[in-house]
Amino acid sequence: MAKAPLTDAEIEGLLQVPKKVQADVKWRIDSMQNWIKCELEVENEIKTNLKLNLNCNYEERSLFSFSLILNNAYRIAGLDYNGSHRNRHKDGNFWNSKTHKHRWTERCRDSWAYTPEDIISSDIKEVFVLFCKECNITHTGKFLPLPPNQKTIF
Numbered sequence: 329m330a331k332a333p334l335t336d337a338e339i340e341g342l343l344q345v346p347k348k349v350q351a352d353v354k355w356r357i358d359s360m361q362n363w364i365k366c367e368l369e370v371e372n373e374i375k376t377n378l379k380l381n382l383n384c385n386y387e388e389r390s391l392f393s394f395s396l397i398l399n400n401a402y403r404i405a406g407l408d409y410n411g412s413h414r415n416r417h418k419d420g421n422f423w424n425s426k427t428h429k430h431r432w433t434e435r436c437r438d439s440w441a442y443t444p445e446d447i448i449s450s451d452i453k454e455v456f457v458l459f460c461k462e463c464n465i466t467h468t469g470k471f472l473p474l475p476p477n478q479k480t481i482f
Contacts, residue, residue, distance in 0.1 A: 336434050342404060343405065348370070349466070349468070350468050353366050353469065354366060358386075363385060364384045364474055364475060365382065376398065378398055379397045379400070380397075380460075389452070389477065391411065392455075393408045393409065393411060394406065394455075402437075407427070408429075409455060410426065410427060411428065421441070427444060429442055456471065
């Protein structure tokens, strides 16, 4: 396997840097009406290109995810609420429609996950606040409600 472009120490350093998102969480429905999405710029003192991607299933609102993306290429931290995933490198842990978090590692890149102990709410806004706290992100904007999930008939 090729050497990972990011080390564990670099990722830990990025996560420790204070970060800020000032924009409101404004949801948009994708063209297929399968997912509701929001992308937010993450400001930081080291001027690194970071984005926060939020996704929620259009019909099944209990399926959502948050990802902290570096340089439009690397998911350095993520949370999948009620998602499915299997670890392939460090261990064989498996989540079938279970909440899990992802953290970049040198060996597994963005595909290593673990079971979080801090997620006790099913409210997307409350889980977003916890994810931001873990990633050292302060969100000062509004968290607007998800759009209604009634598709058009015609």
